Amino acid sequence: MKKPAFHKSLWNSVKGVIWMLKSERNFQIEIFALMINIFLIVYFRLSPIDTAIILIVCFAVLSLEIVNTCIEKICDIIQPEFDERIKIIKDSAAGAVLLMAITSIFVGILVYWKYIF
Numbered sequence: 001m002k003k004p005a006f007h008k009s010l011w012n013s014v015k016g017v018i019w020m021l022k023s024e025r026n027f028q029i030e031i032f033a034l035m036i037n038i039f040l041i042v043y044f045r046l047s048p049i050d051t052a053i054i055l056i057v058c059f060a061v062l063s064l065e066i067v068n069t070c071i072e073k074i075c076d077i078i079q080p081e082f083d084e085r086i087k088i089i090k091d092s093a094a095g096a097v098l099l100m101a102i103t104s105i106f107v108g109i110l111v112y113w114k115y116i117f
């Protein structure tokens with residue numbers, strides 16, 4: 001298959017993110033959390049390094065959510081019926097998002113702490 005032009009593959013990636021925004025509830029919640037963080041970054045006038053740390057953890061959660069959804073979709077195509085192996089794959093992929101979400105909460109507390117107190 002011929003490789004699409006750069007602008008075409010970039011647009012395909014954007015369409016993927018738009019699909020996630022329209023279809024995935026967890027992704028919508030994580031985007032809402034990103035908005036809150038952007039507000040807090042501006043409100044507390046975070047330093048460039050603290051801003052970078054907050055944005056990195058926010059986008060790490062969002063990116064993992066996309067990968068988790070892709071794994072779920074592939075699993076649903078491969079095995080629509082109940083399968084113990086699919087359960088392990090889906091639960092593990094969801095676990096990756098959970099670990100990063102917990103990490104992001106701790107990072108948020110560490111960063112915002114000095115601006116609040």
Ligand SMILES: Nc1ncnc2c1ncn2[C@@H]1O[C@H](COP(=O)(O)OP(=O)(O)OP(=O)(O)O)[C@@H](O)[C@H]1O
Nearest residue numbers: 026068072079080081082083084086087090091094
């Ligand atoms: N084919 C299957 N075989 C075994 N267990 C499954 C299967 N499909 C889903 N499950 C179980 O149901 C859970 C939820 O799977 P589902 O595909 O509905 O994802 P979801 O509700 O979108 O989850 P998430 O909140 O992680 O995005 C999985 O983590 C897994 O434990």
